[in-house]
Amino acid sequence: MKKFLFTLFLLVVVIVHSQSKVSGIILDEYDAPVAFANIVFKNSSEGTITNDNGRFYLEADSTYDTLIVSFIGYDTQEIVLDKKVNYDMKIIMVESTEQLDEVIVYTGKQSKKNNPAIDILKKIWAKKRENGVRKFKSYDYDKYEKIEFDLNTIDSALIKSKVFKGMEFVFNDLDTSRITGKTYLPIFLNEVSSKIYGNNEFELEKEEVLGNKNSGFGGNQAITAFVEDLYTDYDIYNNYLKFFDKSFTSPLSKTGVDTYNYVLSDSTYIDNKWCYNIIYYPRRKNELTFKGDFWVNDTTFAIKKINMEVTKSANINWVKEIYIEQDFDVISDSVFLLKRDYMLSDFAFSKKEKSKGVYGKRTTVYDNYIFNVKHPESFYKSVSDPYDTNVFQRDSIFWKNARLESLNEDEAGIFKLLDTLKTVPKFNTFYNVASILASGYVEIDKWNLDIGDLYSTFGFNDAEGIRVRAGARTFFSQNDPWRIEAYTAYGFTDKKFKHGLSGKFMLDRKSRLILSGGHRRDVEQLGISLTSTNDVLGRSIASSALVSVGNNNRLTSINLGVINLEMEPVKNFRFSLGSSFRTLSSALPEDFSLDYIDEDSPTGISSEIKQFDINTTIIYTPGKKTIGYGVERYDVNENYSTLLLNCTVGLSEFLESDFDYQRLQFSYTQPWQLGGFGRLTSTVELGKTFGEVPLGLLSVVPGNQTLFSLYNTFPNLDFYEFVTDTYATLHLEHNFNGRLFSRIPFLRKLNLREIVGLRGAWGTISDENIALSAPTNIPLLAPSDEIYWEYSLGIGNIFKIFRIDFNFRGNYLENPDARAFGVTGTFGFNF
Known part of the structure; x- marks a missing residue:
C-alpha cells in the first residue's frame, strides 16, 4: 500500500x-x-x-x-x-x-563526402566569428547564474532507509528531472548576479559581481571552490570544450568530421527564421564526445539551439551523464546572441541506470545586451572587490529584480529546507563526518579550534622509527584575517619530541599584505624539491614514507625560524620578503654526514650548519582563480601557469651564521590542454649558487625513494645522488586520457589512460664546494658530463582510482647502487 x-x-x-x-x-x-x-x-x-x-x-x-x-x-x-x-x-x-530520387540514405558511419550536413558545418566554421558579441566593438550585458545540487533516483527504499530516519520531511520537496525523468531532492543552491563589460578592440572583458547568495553549504569554501571549478564557462564554437578537467570534442569543431557522424534531419521555421536540424553522434566509443542535435540558421549559419549529451562510453569517471542545452536569441537578421545555457551532470559511483547519485545543474541566463558603449581601457582593467560584504547581503527586493529566470517552487524551498536540516542532529553528524574526510580537521566550534591534520597522525622513517603527530589551528570562519597553527610529534626510535608553530596575520585585505612567522624543530628529508620555500609546517611525503626503495637514511635534523612579509599588489602577482635562521645537522650521522671543513673549529671539521638568509620571492600565476578573502584562500582551478623567481642571500657572522653566498632560482610550470590528445604538464627549473657552501646548502637534484609517483622528482635517483651548485632540469608529463587505449578493442571497456613522462637534469659543482665538503661520507656527483635523463610509461584510471608508472633510467648506470628500473604509483579520485 x-x-x-x-x-x-x-x-x-x-x-x-x-x-x-x-x-x-x-x-x-x-x-x-x-x-x-x-x-x-x-x-x-x-x-x-x-x-x-x-x-x-x-x-x-x-x-x-x-x-x-x-x-x-x-x-x-x-x-x-x-x-x-x-x-x-x-x-x-x-x-x-x-x-x-535525389535522396541519400545514411546509416551507421556517415560518409564525409557528398554529405549536406557537413557542407552546412563548413559554413558554420566560416561564419562563427561573425555571430554574437564579436560583431561589435564593445558590449555590456546582464548575467544571472544559479547552480543547484540534488540527490537523485529517490525511491521508497531510500526514503524508508535508516540513513534518513528522523529526516523524512526532506522528501516533501521531491521533483522530477525534465531530462532524465528521475526523481530528485534539491539540497544546495548558489545564485550570482553580474554585469559583463567587454571590448573586442582591447580584447578585454570584466565581470562585476552585484550579488551572491548561497544556501546549504555556502559557508564551506572547499565545497564552493569545487562547484566553481566544475562549472567553468565554455563556447560551443571552440574546437574543444573543457569539463571536469577533460577536453571534449565540440560537435561544431573543425576536427568534428573525424570524430562525429552528421545527418541532416529536418528543416523548419524557428522564430521566423528558416533553420536546419542536424543530428550528430560519435564515430567511435570511449572517446570524449557528445551526441545530440542542433538547429542552425540557413543564411547566417548561426546556431539557434543545440543540445549535447555525453555518451555513456566516454572515458570519464564518477559522472554518469552530462547534458547541455543552449538557446540563442535572434536580435536582428544577422545577430544571434546566447540567451540561456543549461548544463546537467549526474555524479554517481556507477553508470548503471538505477544507480543513485547527485545532480549538478547550472543555469545561466543572459539579457539586456547593449553594444558600442564607449569605456576607456582602464575601465576594463579595473577590478572591483569580489568580497564586498554588500554583495553577499542583498535583500529579497534585489534578487526579485536580478533574477533573469525565476526560481521554481522547489528551488525557492531549498533555503527553508536547509535551515530546518541544520537543526537535526543526525544531519549535522553526516555533515561533520564529510567535512572531516574532506579537510582532515575536526572542528570544535565552542573553542573556535580545529584538531588535525588527521592524515599526518602516523608516519615512519629510519631516524624516528614510528612517529605520531598531533596538531591544532585556530578557526573562527573560512575568511579569518589571522590564523595560528601548531603541532607536536614524537619518534619512538630517537625518543625525541618535535614541534612546529606558525602564525599568519593579514594587515591589509586589498593588497593582501600578510605578515607570517614561525618556528620548527623536526626531522626532514631535504632535497625533495629544488625551489622549495621555508614553510614552517610543511613536510614532504618522503620524510614519513612507510615503504621506501634502497637505503632511505639521508635525513636532516632541522631547527628553523622564519619571518616573512607578503603582498599581492596585482591579481595573481605575489611578492614576498623574508628572513630565516636555520640549524642543520644529520639525523643519522653514521649513515649520512653533513660534515664540512671549518678552520675555526678545534677539530677543523664541523657537523652543524648555522645559517641566516634573506629571501626575496616573486610568484606569478596568470589565470589562477581563488575563492575567499581571508589569510588563507582556496584554489578554484588547476589550469594555470606558475612562474617563480627566488633570490636568497646568505650572511655570515650575523647571529653566528656560517656562510656568505647568493642563490638565484627560477621555475616555470605550464599545463597545456592539447584538445583531444590530452593534457601535457611541463616544468623548467634553473638555478645557480654564488660562493662556497657545504653539502647542506647545495642544490640537490630531487630523487624519489618512495613508491609514490611524485611529479617534479626523478624516481630512479636516490636522495643526494646528484648535488649541484648550478643546475637546469626539465619535466614533461603527458596524459592521453585514453585516446590510444580506446582504439584497442580488448582494452576499450576498461577506460584506462596512458601517461608518458620524460625528465632531464644537468648540473655542475665547483671544485671549491667539493673540497669544502670533503669530510662527508657520501660522494658529491653532478650530472655534468651529459644530461641525466629518465622516461616513464604509465597506466592510469585502474579501477578508476589507481595509477602505475614504469620508470626507466637512461644513463649514469655506473653510479653506485644505480636503479635502472622502478615502479611507482598513486591513487586518487579523478574525473
Whole structure:
C-alpha cells in the first residue's frame, strides 16, 4: 500500500509540474536498441535522441498529442499520445523500403563526402566569428547564474532507509528531472548576479559581481571552490570544450568530421527564421564526445539551439551523464546572441541506470545586451572587490529584480529546507563526518579550534622509527584575517619530541599584505624539491614514507625560524620578503654526514650548519582563480601557469651564521590542454649558487625513494645522488586520457589512460664546494658530463582510482647502487 501511495504521489508531482512527458525504449524489428534515433513532439522544436541503449526521456511545458520518431534508414512513425504522461513506451522501428530520387540514405558511419550536413558545418566554421558579441566593438550585458545540487533516483527504499530516519520531511520537496525523468531532492543552491563589460578592440572583458547568495553549504569554501571549478564557462564554437578537467570534442569543431557522424534531419521555421536540424553522434566509443542535435540558421549559419549529451562510453569517471542545452536569441537578421545555457551532470559511483547519485545543474541566463558603449581601457582593467560584504547581503527586493529566470517552487524551498536540516542532529553528524574526510580537521566550534591534520597522525622513517603527530589551528570562519597553527610529534626510535608553530596575520585585505612567522624543530628529508620555500609546517611525503626503495637514511635534523612579509599588489602577482635562521645537522650521522671543513673549529671539521638568509620571492600565476578573502584562500582551478623567481642571500657572522653566498632560482610550470590528445604538464627549473657552501646548502637534484609517483622528482635517483651548485632540469608529463587505449578493442571497456613522462637534469659543482665538503661520507656527483635523463610509461584510471608508472633510467648506470628500473604509483579520485 505504501509503495502504491508513493507511486501515486510521484504521478501527482509529474502532472503538476509538466504538461507532456514521455519515456521508453526504441527497438528495431529484431529487438535490438536503436541508438541516436530522433524524437520530437509534432509541430515543435522540443526533441531529444535515444541513448546508446535506445532509451529516451522527453518533457515539454506545453501539451502535445503526437510524438514523431525517426532515424535514417527507418520509416518515420507518428505516435498518438492519449495521455499527458506516457512512461515506459516500447516503440518498434521498421526498416525503410522506399528509395526516393535525389535522396541519400545514411546509416551507421556517415560518409564525409557528398554529405549536406557537413557542407552546412563548413559554413558554420566560416561564419562563427561573425555571430554574437564579436560583431561589435564593445558590449555590456546582464548575467544571472544559479547552480543547484540534488540527490537523485529517490525511491521508497531510500526514503524508508535508516540513513534518513528522523529526516523524512526532506522528501516533501521531491521533483522530477525534465531530462532524465528521475526523481530528485534539491539540497544546495548558489545564485550570482553580474554585469559583463567587454571590448573586442582591447580584447578585454570584466565581470562585476552585484550579488551572491548561497544556501546549504555556502559557508564551506572547499565545497564552493569545487562547484566553481566544475562549472567553468565554455563556447560551443571552440574546437574543444573543457569539463571536469577533460577536453571534449565540440560537435561544431573543425576536427568534428573525424570524430562525429552528421545527418541532416529536418528543416523548419524557428522564430521566423528558416533553420536546419542536424543530428550528430560519435564515430567511435570511449572517446570524449557528445551526441545530440542542433538547429542552425540557413543564411547566417548561426546556431539557434543545440543540445549535447555525453555518451555513456566516454572515458570519464564518477559522472554518469552530462547534458547541455543552449538557446540563442535572434536580435536582428544577422545577430544571434546566447540567451540561456543549461548544463546537467549526474555524479554517481556507477553508470548503471538505477544507480543513485547527485545532480549538478547550472543555469545561466543572459539579457539586456547593449553594444558600442564607449569605456576607456582602464575601465576594463579595473577590478572591483569580489568580497564586498554588500554583495553577499542583498535583500529579497534585489534578487526579485536580478533574477533573469525565476526560481521554481522547489528551488525557492531549498533555503527553508536547509535551515530546518541544520537543526537535526543526525544531519549535522553526516555533515561533520564529510567535512572531516574532506579537510582532515575536526572542528570544535565552542573553542573556535580545529584538531588535525588527521592524515599526518602516523608516519615512519629510519631516524624516528614510528612517529605520531598531533596538531591544532585556530578557526573562527573560512575568511579569518589571522590564523595560528601548531603541532607536536614524537619518534619512538630517537625518543625525541618535535614541534612546529606558525602564525599568519593579514594587515591589509586589498593588497593582501600578510605578515607570517614561525618556528620548527623536526626531522626532514631535504632535497625533495629544488625551489622549495621555508614553510614552517610543511613536510614532504618522503620524510614519513612507510615503504621506501634502497637505503632511505639521508635525513636532516632541522631547527628553523622564519619571518616573512607578503603582498599581492596585482591579481595573481605575489611578492614576498623574508628572513630565516636555520640549524642543520644529520639525523643519522653514521649513515649520512653533513660534515664540512671549518678552520675555526678545534677539530677543523664541523657537523652543524648555522645559517641566516634573506629571501626575496616573486610568484606569478596568470589565470589562477581563488575563492575567499581571508589569510588563507582556496584554489578554484588547476589550469594555470606558475612562474617563480627566488633570490636568497646568505650572511655570515650575523647571529653566528656560517656562510656568505647568493642563490638565484627560477621555475616555470605550464599545463597545456592539447584538445583531444590530452593534457601535457611541463616544468623548467634553473638555478645557480654564488660562493662556497657545504653539502647542506647545495642544490640537490630531487630523487624519489618512495613508491609514490611524485611529479617534479626523478624516481630512479636516490636522495643526494646528484648535488649541484648550478643546475637546469626539465619535466614533461603527458596524459592521453585514453585516446590510444580506446582504439584497442580488448582494452576499450576498461577506460584506462596512458601517461608518458620524460625528465632531464644537468648540473655542475665547483671544485671549491667539493673540497669544502670533503669530510662527508657520501660522494658529491653532478650530472655534468651529459644530461641525466629518465622516461616513464604509465597506466592510469585502474579501477578508476589507481595509477602505475614504469620508470626507466637512461644513463649514469655506473653510479653506485644505480636503479635502472622502478615502479611507482598513486591513487586518487579523478574525473
